[in-house]
Amino acid sequence: MDWLKGMNSVTQYIENNLTHPIQYESLSRIVGCSVYEFSRIFSFMAGMSVSEYIRRRRLSQAVFDIQTGNDKIIDIALKYCYESPTAFARAFKELHGTTPLSARKMGVPLKTYPPITFVLTIKGVNEMxxxxxxxxxxxxxxxxxxxxxxxxxxxxxxxxxxxxxxxxxxxxxxxxxxxxxxxxxxxxxxxxxxxxxxxxxxxxxxxxxxxxxxxxxxxxxxxxxxxxxxxxxxxxxxxxxxxxxxxxxxxxxxxxxxxxxxxxxxxxxxxxxxxxxxxxxxxxxxxxxxx
Structure with missing residues (x-):
């Protein structure tokens, strides 16, 4: 397995499925290792857990839906796999510092987390x-x-x-x-x-x-x-x-x-x-x- 290609395939899979449930088994299968190994490797390479990365990407995309569309907040919450508008609002405020309703106003500062791209670095200096x-x-x-x-x-x-x-x-x-x-x-x-x-x-x-x-x-x-x-x-x-x-x-x-x-x-x-x-x-x- 080309790990650079595999990890970028993982992030692309996540992007394609932000509005669907994402199973760790599906992600680990892409790179050919166990869920245990994959979750630790991803966390080490990305600097955050898999679930945190998915959460940030979903809430980043939700901002665009809130600001550019007329969908109800409850519909946007369900679209990004939140069980209730309350859970969505709590997660949204934790990340963006404001509520989903307030985010519809012009001039409100918000955050975005772009998709991760894994790139080649020089390794192998230390013996194994x-x-x-x-x-x-x-x-x-x-x-x-x-x-x-x-x-x-x-x-x-x-x-x-x-x-x-x-x-x-x-x-x-x-x-x-x-x-x-x-x-x-x-x-x-x-x-x-x-x-x-x-x-x-x-x-x-x-x-x-x-x-x-x-x-x-x-x-x-x-x-x-x-x-x-x-x-x-x-x-x-x-x-x-x-x-x-x-x-x-x-x-x-x-x-x-x-x-x-x-x-x-x-x-x-x-x-x-x-x-x-x-x-x-x-x-x-x-x-x-x-x-």
């Missing part, structure tokens, strides 16, 4: 450390939930991680004591499915399964696959993970002999250490197949 591994099918146990693609503090993914760290991490890290849930080497792993559910990506956060699990955890089988394993030296917060995925998908994949294997979830693997340290090392396991 990776290895190729073939691994038989294995199982992971963990807390299961959904990630909504926005990667915001306080969202369902953050809540899931907090529950895991508060209630399960210590028990698994220490081998479960007499329960013997896990044997070394310890894998703290998050698996993100390629297939999503209504724009949400299924995620399971836990560790490699060795035959016994704590109550409240589920077990998921990861199929046999070839993996491109990238060692990342950075903290693991939301300011760093999207940058790592962006480099892998936009720099490494296009120049390699591989493409992403969409039938297998991607993994994030964490070992012991200070995850807030710039020297902390963690891994992204990207399932790949020959082009």
């Amino acid at each position: 450390n990776f290895r190729i591994e073939k691994k038989e099918s294995f199982k992971i146990m963990g807390l299961s939930g959904y990630e909504n693609g926005e990667c915001k503090t306080g969202d369902s993914l953050t809540t899931l991680w907090r529950e895991f760290m508060d209630n399960y991490n210590f028990r698994l890290w220490n081998g479960g004591g007499t329960d013997n849930y896990h044997t070394a080497p310890f894998w703290q792993v998050a698996a993100y499915d390629f297939q999503s559910d209504g724009g949400r990506t299924k995620v399971i956060i836990g560790a490699e399964y060795k035959g016994k699990k704590p109550d409240g955890m589920t077990v998921q089988t990861v199929p046999a696959a070839t993996w491109a394993v990238f060692t990342i030296s950075s903290p693991t917060g939301i300011d760093y993970v999207p940058a790592a995925y962006t480099r892998i998908v936009t720099e490494w994949l296009p120049s390699s002999q591989y493409e992403r294997d969409e039938s297998v979830p991607s993994l994030e693997v964490f070992h012991g250490g200070d995850a807030d340290s710039p020297e902390y090392q963690w891994e992204i396991w990207m399932p790949v197949k020959n082009k």
